[in-house]
Amino acid sequence: MKIAVLPGDGIGKEIVAEAIKVLGRLGLKFEFEEAPVGGAGFEAAGDPLPAKTLALARQADAILFGAVGDPRYDALPSARRPEQAILGLRKELSLFANLRPAQVYEELADASSLRPEIVAGLDLLIVRELTGDIYFGLPKGIRQHESGGREGFDTMRYTEAEIRRIARVAFEAARKRGKKVCSVDKANVLETSRLWREVVAAESKSYPDIALSHMYVDNCAMQLVRNPKQFDVIVTGNMFGDILSDEASMLTGSIGMLPSASLDANNKGLYEPIHGSAPDIAGKGVANPLATILSAAMMLRHSLDQAAAAERVERAVKKTLRDGYRTADIYTAGTRKVGTAEMARAVAERL
Numbered sequence: 001m002k003i004a005v006l007p008g009d010g011i012g013k014e015i016v017a018e019a020i021k022v023l024g025r026l027g028l029k030f031e032f033e034e035a036p037v038g039g040a041g042f043e044a045a046g047d048p049l050p051a052k053t054l055a056l057a058r059q060a061d062a063i064l065f066g067a068v069g070d071p072r073y074d075a076l077p078s079a080r081r082p083e084q085a086i087l088g089l090r091k092e093l094s095l096f097a098n099l100r101p102a103q104v105y106e107e108l109a110d111a112s113s114l115r116p117e118i119v120a121g122l123d124l125l126i127v128r129e130l131t132g133d134i135y136f137g138l139p140k141g142i143r144q145h146e147s148g149g150r151e152g153f154d155t156m157r158y159t160e161a162e163i164r165r166i167a168r169v170a171f172e173a174a175r176k177r178g179k180k181v182c183s184v185d186k187a188n189v190l191e192t193s194r195l196w197r198e199v200v201a202a203e204s205k206s207y208p209d210i211a212l213s214h215m216y217v218d219n220c221a222m223q224l225v226r227n228p229k230q231f232d233v234i235v236t237g238n239m240f241g242d243i244l245s246d247e248a249s250m251l252t253g254s255i256g257m258l259p260s261a262s263l264d265a266n267n268k269g270l271y272e273p274i275h276g277s278a279p280d281i282a283g284k285g286v287a288n289p290l291a292t293i294l295s296a297a298m299m300l301r302h303s304l305d306q307a308a309a310a311e312r313v314e315r316a317v318k319k320t321l322r323d324g325y326r327t328a329d330i331y332t333a334g335t336r337k338v339g340t341a342e343m344a345r346a347v348a349e350r351l
């Protein structure tokens with residue numbers, strides 16, 4: 001099992017290193033190969049996604065990714081910004097299906113900013129389309145406008161085929177869970193969303209065992225904080241999914257807890273925590289490694305066919321939380337505050 005290790009920027013390096021230590025304790029055979037990406041790629045090769053890094057990612061069985069982004073590169077033109085690395089990997093490798101589970105661990109119900117009874121037991125899955133929409137739609141740019149000033153523009157677009165394949169991922173996922181899919185769009189305003197809704201509804205005919213509902217994105221943002229337990233699987237486009245998954249992450253107490261998988265049609269995937277590079281705490285050894293460790297568990301399950309090992313990791317994380325270990329982002333009075341390495345060590349010991 002060859003794994004491309006792309007730590008990236010900021011806390012990416014620390015958390016990925018810890019996740020690899022946990023993987024190393026499973027007694028399985030991995031070959032890890034590391035390459036720079038994001039700001040680190042720009043430093044190493046003048047490109048956020050160096051050709052060698054992309055080649056390694058193509059050839060590996062799975063990719064373990066940290067985070068990209070660093071305020072030092074904010075002034076670069078968009079093609080050189082660290083974010084281009086992750087967008088390029090998603091597009092080049094056709095990683096169109098982004099799975100973002102949001103689960104509330106019993107022990108963390110009071111770390112959420114919502115009341116515990118609203119979030120306790122929450123288990124929802126956001127299925128976000130990842131290679132289309134306004135993120136990639138052309139034309140886009142900044143141009144001179146006839147009124148004198150400049151005009152910025154991006155294009156939201158989805159083909160029927162793109163909508164159909166992500167809808168199928170959502171229905172299949174729902175089959176293994178609560179058998180409900182809520183499709184989120186803005187069909188009261190956007191043509192793209194009208195087509196989205198029509199295609200998802202047509203596709204649902206092949207899944208009579210799954211209950212499909214539709215919701216406008218603004219309402220969904222509100223429902224997620226009003227009553228998040230009404231949801232099982234949410235399927236949505238790239239931009240709405242970006243926003244809603246950050247919102248959903250806070251239901252769980254911390255964005256530092258949420259893993260993700262980005263899969264192609266053959267379940268090859270890139271695995272990353274959904275939080276970013278957190279430059280403000282980088283290098284301090286206080287970042288929460290659990291989202292990355294849980295991303296590694298998703299990698300074991302979805303790309304490496306090691307479901308039993310995935311469960312061992314997930315159970316060890318639960319046990320670690322039960323035993324009171326907390327990084328600063330999920331700390332509450334009466335628990336034991338630890339740093340990045342100690343948290344990962346606690347998980348490894350409980351495998």
Ligand code: IPM
Pocket residue numbers: 083086087242274
């Ligand atoms: C995410 C991130 C990325 C996105 C950024 C870093 C380009 O916010 O994975 O959610 O917008 O998709």
Ligand code: MG
Pocket residue numbers: 242243246
């Ligand atoms: Mg995001």
